[in-house]
Ligand code: HEC
């Protein structure tokens with residue numbers, strides 16, 4: 001019986017009828033019909049935490065020229081940014097795998113066009129590819145928070161020897177030599193129409209900021225549509241809060257700038273000290289970022305090293321870490337809450353039929369969806 005605790009923490013949020021305009025429509029963002037509340041009359045929804053509004057888009061993501069976003073979109077899928085001309089951002093951040101890759105740990109260039117869990121190659125990374133949702137709201141990036149801006153981040157994989165290993169000068173020459181790209185850069189950066197590495201980063205970042213997840217069932221629920229979360233999902237949400245999960249995976253983004261050591265089992269042969277590698281502080285050993293729990297349904301395996309194969313495995317591990325007694329029923333309901341209520345694929349990337357370089361796109365015959 002854990003009800004007394006639960007009801008003590010219950011918040012009855014009174015939501016005004018109208019759908020809160022979070023101002024986060026991405027390109028092609030269609031919006032889920034009917035996520036707004038019934039006009040006028042306030043609706044009460046049961047929440048285990050105080051109602052928090054979805055954050056506003058930061059200024060850098062506002063009024064971005066559509067041409068820049070479109071350019072970023074094409075670059076994201078185009079293997080031209082890699083040394084082997086077969087590896088693109090989408091190889092490891094695919095819409096087929098919740099913007100990740102279905103692998104425990106990412107596999108870089110030299111592995112051919114095959115993406116997904118069957119990808120094998122010489123460049124094996126020590127970390128799991130994270131999903132790319134709600135990056136626009138983030139203060140730090142990567143599992144250890146070592147990058148701050150998406151512009152800065154985008155160049156890391158392009159030039160990392162085990163990821164895309166591109167040569168900056170070559171990338172610029174290659175892109176400028178393709179008439180469609182030369183034209184698209186000029187349209188995207190009218191104040192300085194050149195093809196530059198900074199413009200590549202800026203376009204990729206502009207595109208990445210459009211991966212928003214704010215139309216999940218949970219969002220509809222808090223906006224005054226309680227019927228959009230079923231009993232199991234609501235129960236899972238309360239148990240999630242009861243177990244203290246929300247202290248790090250805080251609503252509405254279900255993440256935070258908390259770096260914690262969750263005692264994730266090590267993988268043989270891999271040394272990864274997490275935040276300690278940045279700060280040099282022993283107390284930071286094994287600390288990683290409290291990653292978002294939104295849109296995780298297809299991005300298995302989980303944790304920084306992919307050591308949890310399924311969502312249930314990850315949730316069970318996190319429940320053990322909570323130090324409170326729990327049952328398999330808790331595992332099940334919390335998993336249902338994360339997988340079903342925190343999922344919004346309305347802004348999911350749509351793979352282009354071709355890219356301006358004419359190179360072949362990665363292939364993922366095993367996509368989970
Ligand atoms: C070989 C696979 C691979 C490729 C290719 C790749 N990434 Fe990643 N990406 C990863 C991995 C692994 C991480 C996590 C690394 C870490 O935290 O140390 C990551 C992290 C990120 C993050 C940070 C996400 C977060 O939650 O902090 C962003 C953003 C990102 N990648 C964007 C890109 C872009 C843009 C490209 C193309 C220029 C790209 N990636 C290419 C594997 C890849």
Ligand code: HEC
Pocket residue numbers: 240243244245246247248249258259260261262264286287288289290291292293296301302303304305311314315318319322334
């Ligand atoms: C003290 C902060 C903290 C608390 C409390 C916490 N988590 Fe986490 N969670 C993290 C961190 C940090 C990670 C990344 C750990 C790693 O990979 O080493 C994580 C990872 C996860 C992941 C894997 C996500 C992915 O994409 O790989 C899931 C699922 C998860 N947590 C669920 C939960 C649940 C359920 C609870 C409550 C039982 C919970 N967490 C409580 C900090 C926390």
